[in-house]
Amino acid sequence: MARSGARVGLVTGGARRLGAECARALARRGFHVAIHHRRSFDEAAALVTEIEDGGGSAHAFPFDLLAPNAPSDLVDAVVARFGRLDVLVNSAASMLRTPVGTVTADQLDEIFALNVRAPFLAAQAAARHMAPGSVIVNMADLAAFETWAGYIPHAMSKAAVVQMTRALAKTLAPDIRVNAIAPGIVLLPEGWDAASADRLAATTPLQRHGTPADVVRALEYLLDATFVTGEILLVDGGRQVRR
16 A cells, blocks of 8 residues: 655666565665566566565556657656656666677667666656655666676676766756666576586685675665765675785
């Protein structure tokens, strides 16, 4: 059941993986939660039920963010449903393996459309509705800071998210804080084998993988840290200091 006067949080890609954990975190904090998804109808419906069964408020919003107008249309739909928007978590993204020599123009366009254009346009639309004290959190990636030969377009897109975060933080201050989280080995891409997972853990200073809970704690810190904006919070087990 909706709670009158509660804050509203939108999580793109909120039906699965890290996005779903971020949606649960907002629900635990008493937010009305807008769960965006593309085709994950069953997962989104199950998450809405889970949140509402726990006494929270949630609604699913199916939009294909590859469509140019979809990010702003999504934000407008959330505001029409709940009457406000206080937090935007840009979590929807793709991570395609694209070794050099195989990358096509269509792949590049799709990666940048979802990973860069969509969060920028969503943030731009959200800022028009957000009151002072609102927060935008973008999901960047350790790939923005490391060299991954098989994922260069993905890394390029996440580097753009880093710059977008810093620029939006400056532009939207002081009313809206904008930060990013750059997860490391938290949830591996689907299809990765155990040997690759073990190798990544072994080359991480903390000698293990992270968990979605580590990212959620970073999100909760950024929601509460009222004197922090324009920061990229790496949640990577120390990979940035391993050399």
